[in-house]
Amino acid sequence: MTDPFTLTLILIVALSLFGASVGLSMMAGSFVYLILKGFDPSIASETMLQGLFNNYTLLAIPLFILAADIMNIGSLADRLLRFAQALVGRFRGGLGHVNVVSSLIFSGMSGSAVADAVGMGKIIINMMTRDGKYTHSYAAAITAATATVGPIIPPSIPMVLYAIVADQSVGFLFAAGMLPGLLMALAMGIMNYVIARKRNFPVDEVVPVRELPRITWQAMPALMLPVILLGGIYGGIMTPTEAAAVAAAYALLISVVFYRSVSFSEFYQALLGSARSTASVGVLVAGAITFNYVITREQLPISIAEFVGQFELSTTGFLILINVLFLVLGMVLEGGAILLIVVPILVPSVQAMGIDLVHFGVIVVVNAMLGLITPPYGLLLFITANITGEPLMRIVKDIWPFILALIGALIVITFVPDFVLFLPRLLGYQG
Amino acid sequence: ADKVELIYSDTVPENDPRSVILKEAFGACLGDGFDFQAYHGATLFKQGTELTAMQRGNLDMGNLAIFDFYNQVPSTSVLGTPFLFRDYDHMRAVYDSTVLADLEAEIEEKADVKILAYPYIGARHLGYKGDKEIMTPADLAGVKLRMPPGEGWQFVGTAMGATPVPVPFTEVYTAMQTGAIDGQDNGFPATYSMKFHEVMTHMGTTSHLIAANELTIGLEKWNSMTADQQAKVQECADNFEAALDAETLKLEKDLRAKIEESGVNVYMPDNAAFQSHVLGVYKDSKFSADWPEGLVDAIVAIGQ
Amino acid sequence: MSLFTSILGCLGRRAENILAVLLASMFFTFLLQIVFRYFLNLPVGWTVEWVTIAWLWGILFGFAFVVRETDIIRIDVIYSMVPRGWRRAMDVVTGLTLAGVFLYTLPASWDYIDFMMRERTAYIRVPYFWVFLVYVPFALSVAVRGLMNAWAGITGSGPTFNTEASAETHDYD
Numbered sequence: 067m068t069d070p071f072t073l074t075l076i077l078i079v080a081l082s083l084f085g086a087s088v089g090l091s092m093m094a095g096s097f098v099y100l101i102l103k104g105f106d107p108s109i110a111s112e113t114m115l116q117g118l119f120n121n122y123t124l125l126a127i128p129l130f131i132l133a134a135d136i137m138n139i140g141s142l143a144d145r146l147l148r149f150a151q152a153l154v155g156r157f158r159g160g161l162g163h164v165n166v167v168s169s170l171i172f173s174g175m176s177g178s179a180v181a182d183a184v185g186m187g188k189i190i191i192n193m194m195t196r197d198g199k200y201t202h203s204y205a206a207a208i209t210a211a212t213a214t215v216g217p218i219i220p221p222s223i224p225m226v227l228y229a230i231v232a233d234q235s236v237g238f239l240f241a242a243g244m245l246p247g248l249l250m251a252l253a254m255g256i257m258n259y260v261i262a263r264k265r266n267f268p269v270d271e272v273v274p275v276r277e278l279p280r281i282t283w284q285a286m287p288a289l290m291l292p293v294i295l296l297g298g299i300y301g302g303i304m305t306p307t308e309a310a311a312v313a314a315a316y317a318l319l320i321s322v323v324f325y326r327s328v329s330f331s332e333f334y335q336a337l338l339g340s341a342r343s344t345a346s347v348g349v350l351v352a353g354a355i356t357f358n359y360v361i362t363r364e365q366l367p368i369s370i371a372e373f374v375g376q377f378e379l380s381t382t383g384f385l386i387l388i389n390v391l392f393l394v395l396g397m398v399l400e401g402g403a404i405l406l407i408v409v410p411i412l413v414p415s416v417q418a419m420g421i422d423l424v425h426f427g428v429i430v431v432v433n434a435m436l437g438l439i440t441p442p443y444g445l446l447l448f449i450t451a452n453i454t455g456e457p458l459m460r461i462v463k464d465i466w467p468f469i470l471a472l473i474g475a476l477i478v479i480t481f482v483p484d485f486v487l488f489l490p491r492l493l494g495y496q497g
Numbered sequence: 498a499d500k501v502e503l504i505y506s507d508t509v510p511e512n513d514p515r516s517v518i519l520k521e522a523f524g525a526c527l528g529d530g531f532d533f534q535a536y537h538g539a540t541l542f543k544q545g546t547e548l549t550a551m552q553r554g555n556l557d558m559g560n561l562a563i564f565d566f567y568n569q570v571p572s573t574s575v576l577g578t579p580f581l582f583r584d585y586d587h588m589r590a591v592y593d594s595t596v597l598a599d600l601e602a603e604i605e606e607k608a609d610v611k612i613l614a615y616p617y618i619g620a621r622h623l624g625y626k627g628d629k630e631i632m633t634p635a636d637l638a639g640v641k642l643r644m645p646p647g648e649g650w651q652f653v654g655t656a657m658g659a660t661p662v663p664v665p666f667t668e669v670y671t672a673m674q675t676g677a678i679d680g681q682d683n684g685f686p687a688t689y690s691m692k693f694h695e696v697m698t699h700m701g702t703t704s705h706l707i708a709a710n711e712l713t714i715g716l717e718k719w720n721s722m723t724a725d726q727q728a729k730v731q732e733c734a735d736n737f738e739a740a741l742d743a744e745t746l747k748l749e750k751d752l753r754a755k756i757e758e759s760g761v762n763v764y765m766p767d768n769a770a771f772q773s774h775v776l777g778v779y780k781d782s783k784f785s786a787d788w789p790e791g792l793v794d795a796i797v798a799i800g801q
Numbered sequence: 802m803s804l805f806t807s808i809l810g811c812l813g814r815r816a817e818n819i820l821a822v823l824l825a826s827m828f829f830t831f832l833l834q835i836v837f838r839y840f841l842n843l844p845v846g847w848t849v850e851w852v853t854i855a856w857l858w859g860i861l862f863g864f865a866f867v868v869r870e871t872d873i874i875r876i877d878v879i880y881s882m883v884p885r886g887w888r889r890a891m892d893v894v895t896g897l898t899l900a901g902v903f904l905y906t907l908p909a910s911w912d913y914i915d916f917m918m919r920e921r922t923a924y925i926r927v928p929y930f931w932v933f934l935v936y937v938p939f940a941l942s943v944a945v946r947g948l949m950n951a952w953a954g955i956t957g958s959g960p961t962f963n964t965e966a967s968a969e970t971h972d973y974d
């Protein structure tokens with residue numbers, strides 16, 4: 067009980083459950099850890115300040131939030147809604163399917179699940195809940211769940227991290243993520259269909275076919291956004307992080323030039339609202355960064371990896387154990403920490419087991435993404451809770467079926483290596 | 498007697514051969530009198546923050562890059578000058594000589610840290626996607642060359658004649674693949690481990706920087722040790738330097754072969770043309786203002 | 802009292818102005834960066850640095866002066882289930898703990914920020930002291946808010962945030 071690390075964990079859990087800001091709880095816990103260990107408490111503030119200052123990929127967050135806000139005040143989202151309703155509204159759970167498909171489109175633009183959730187999330191949640199068709203919690207849950215596809219479909223920041231620590235080819239890893247990403251989307255689509263039938267989500271009126279061209283034309287500027295971003299990224303004009311700013315600029319331009327619906331005061335409100343969301347998400351990220359120092363210093367992931375190593379397991383047993391380990395770690399840890407600290411320690415045993423390291427990389431990244439939607443520490447849950455203002459508990463209740471669907475996909479990904487390695491081999495991968 | 502606790506942090510991945518060499522050649526060498534705790538992959542302290550962490554007593558040791566000293570000891574920038582060293586042997590001869598004694602004293606006085614060793618981490622070359630061999634600085638005009646973020650690094654790119662672009666290390670692969678940048682300037686080992694050769698066509702062996710790290714210890718920690726303990730730490734640091742030198746030279750040779758095998762055209766540019774151009778640019782820049790009087794000449798003399 | 806609240810309201814709006822300008826500057830700087838690099842082939846570097854400074858300031862300054870209690874990300878599973886008396890006790894515990902920890906560690910944090918006067922950023926060459934200074938108002942605001950929550954818990958004047966109402970009062974719906 068007198069162990070500083072244990073006391074720190076208890077403090078963080080207690081503060082969080084008593085309703086304090088999760089980010090501040092992690093910071094306070096880190097401060098207390100340093101004090102109990104007799105270290106310099108400023109290490110926590112230093113880690114937080116340097117961590118926020120040095121994390122370039124995080125910068126996409128505020129700009130994707132801004133892009134979504136601008137799309138909401140302009141009529142882009144409305145036009146997309148009408149288009150989507152015309153297309154799939156007649157099917158049960160139609161907008162849920164739109165959510166899955168839009169995440170797939172978006173995942174091809176960004177390498178981060180968080181960017182996907184905040185980028186497309188606000189618009190689609192708005193669309194789903196506007197006429198009371200879906201509950202806020204269901205919209206938040208399916209948005210968080212589908213955002214996990216983001217870093218499985220290339221480009222992918224976590225896969226680049228994995229490629230570095232496991233000494234594998236980024237190109238082959240990207241190719242290996244393609245089919246698993248589609249499988250995950252399929253699994254969630256099926257789950258959405260099942261739930262829509264069970265909960266009897268309302269069906270929209272059938273839009274006559276002759277209306278389709280007009281509705282499509284009106285939504286065209288908005289539909290072009292992914293094309294422009296993909297073209298920009300693969301054409302070498304911008305990085306995925308910069309694409310966030312381009313998305314915001316494009317949304318603003320389209321709204322002003324084509325739809326003439328954005329006043330200066332609306333733009334100011336969009337800026338302020340996005341900045342406010344950024345600050346509340348940012349403090350959570352800052353807390354996670356700070357607490358990572360404690361976890362590193364305690365060498366916690368190393369002890370866990372060594373614990374796993376002591377059992378002498380078959381390949382299947384090992385893979386099951388790895389999945390369970392990563393799922394549990396993902397509940398409390400940030401994905402980057404898992405990739406950078408745990409993976410390097412496991413790589414030798416993975417190789418010794420004869421498991422392909424590209425295949426293993428996909429397993430690890432899918433697990434890390436699942437960690438983003440598993441409570442208590444699930445960044446995507448917090449973000450969609452923040453967007454909808456729903457209590458976390460209700461979103462958690464609605465997300466379980468999707469976690470099950472994703473675990474189903476994970477089982478296929480884990481035990482059918484040929485499925486994962488099909489595309490890389492087509493591209494010349496010898497594994 | 499009490500064990501001496503040494504907390505070490507660097508930015509090299511945990512499973513990189515360099516981390517293993519550190520553990521064996523330095524950590525194990527220290528023996529029972531020391532408790533050496535190494536944290537890799539910038540997990541304990543972010544890249545570039547190790548120096549202040551050592552100064553504040555929150556970290557004992559690190560393996561720094563020379564530009565990490567620039568803010569507090571501007572004269573150190575001389576060691577980051579491209580084409581200063583002719584080759585590996587020249588670099589090793591300089592660090593083994595006494596020409597840097599004044600600079601090291603200045604570092605100890607101004608930055609409160611002591612450099613124990615200068616392990617060789619490799620030569621930097623020009624790796625790029627293009628249709629011709631870049632032979633001279635003029636050929637680099639308009640080439641978007643990724644250089645590490647930071648003023649000092651960026652100026653290396655400018656001095657060589659390119660348009661330097663700061664891209665985070667982890668984004669270099671995608672940036673080169675998409676054409677956001679034309680090339681980057683890592684050596685054979687980093688190029689291979691980061692898979693850059695997959696998206697490159699050429700590699701010109703400019704060896705523009707013969708790079709060494711600075712294995713550094715906080716002066717307060719150093720002074721708290723007995724003479725015997727200091728001698729042990731120094732002995733193991735030298736041991737680590739020798740082991741890492743050997744490993745880097747071997748890696749460069751092996752990985753050059755692998756990169757060539759993958760279809761990349763590895764060739765030798767007109768390095769004399771680069772050298773005269775680059776040193777000229779540096780001499781006229783603000784960077785040479787901080788250089789200690791006569792040090793460049795002394796270093797060059799060792800090479801002759 | 803009304804003068805006091807109107808001054809506070811005015812300061813609050815100026816803080817909002819600053820936060821909005823920070824995000825706008827991130828937005829335009831990113832666009833400028835793309836234009837400079839891709840279309841004009843000019844080297845850039847200060848743009849990335851400015852964006853990261855604006856991001857750091859946006860988070861800490863925004864959290865200190867603009868973010869409302871209802872915007873804060875919390876796990877309200879238990880908090881929203883327990884009776885009012887319990888909530889008051891929880892507010893007192895969390896408020897006093899956060900205020901205590903952030904106030905107690907502020908001198909050490911200040912020492913680090915002050916120490917960073919000697920290190921400069923890579924491009925703009927501004928001492929890190931000025932970049933990191935925003936931590937001080939952030940920590941003070943965490944402490945003040947914690948004490949206010951604790952006081953509200955003690956006097957029973959009601960929580961400064963309400964989990965049930967927040968879904969309805971939220972500005973995104």
Ligand code: NA
Binds near residue numbers: 220
């Ligand atoms: Na992606």
Ligand code: NA
Binds near residue numbers: 397398
């Ligand atoms: Na989680």
